[in-house]
Amino acid sequence: QKEVEQDPGPLSVPEGAIVSLNCTYSNSAFQYFMWYRQYSRKGPELLMYTYSSGNKEDGRFTAQVDKSSKYISLFIRDSQPSDSATYLCAMYGGTSYGKLTFGQGTILTVHP
Amino acid sequence: NAGVMQNPRHLVRRRGQEARLRCSPMKGHSHVYWYRQLPEEGLKFMVYLQKENIIDESGMPKERFSAEFPKEGPSILRIQQVVRGDSAAYFCASSLAGGAYEQYFGPGTRLTVT
Numbered sequence: 001q002k003e004v005e006q007d008p009g010p011l012s013v014p015e016g017a018i019v020s021l022n023c024t025y026s027n028s029a030f031q032y033f034m035w036y037r038q039y040s041r042k043g044p045e046l047l048m049y050t051y052s053s054g055n056k057e058d059g060r061f062t063a064q065v066d067k068s069s070k071y072i073s074l075f076i077r078d079s080q081p082s083d084s085a086t087y088l089c090a091m092y093g094g095t096s097y098g099k100l101t102f103g104q105g106t107i108l109t110v111h112p
Numbered sequence: 113n114a115g116v117m118q119n120p121r122h123l124v125r126r127r128g129q130e131a132r133l134r135c136s137p138m139k140g141h142s143h144v145y146w147y148r149q150l151p152e153e154g155l156k157f158m159v160y161l162q163k164e165n166i167i168d169e170s171g172m173p174k175e176r177f178s179a180e181f182p183k184e185g186p187s188i189l190r191i192q193q194v195v196r197g198d199s200a201a202y203f204c205a206s207s208l209a210g211g212a213y214e215q216y217f218g219p220g221t222r223l224t225v226t
Contacts, residue, residue: 032213043217086126098160
């Protein structure tokens, strides 16, 4: 079983829709939870990170962490075609020193 | 641009040759991380370095791969005697000291072994 599970999709939504992206994990030592956006043939871009459980909002993006369920989510409001990318969840904590553990990534397409 | 820089962006090597990938961290960052992304797979951690020190190399293949981050100059990931299975995108990330949860990635080096 992978430490971090993420549905690869692909996910296709119309412009303006609310997008929900999710990851589950098995390692209870994870304390920091990140979301990255990766455009085709580019490097991952850090969108936001959350420490422990709770919500965090940044513009159209909201991250949620539920440590009791080992479940994290990223919501994108008023989605735009420019949001079309692969979204990667990543986790950090425990004895992993500098290692981020990534999900496989979800491919999102927002069509006009 | 004070972001993470990687070069070359594309590298083609024949089987058996050596590949050297370079990474300059973001300004002010002293910690460097290397990841590999294989087709259809997620990013996999390889190694974590500070200046002149390897902190964690648990993700590095046991043979042919090495990494360094000298006192002066960029971090280097070296792959000796490359094989076709080494073809992948290699990403470098950097962070502030104590901020490993906030890693910023470079554009990557795409290695193709022919």
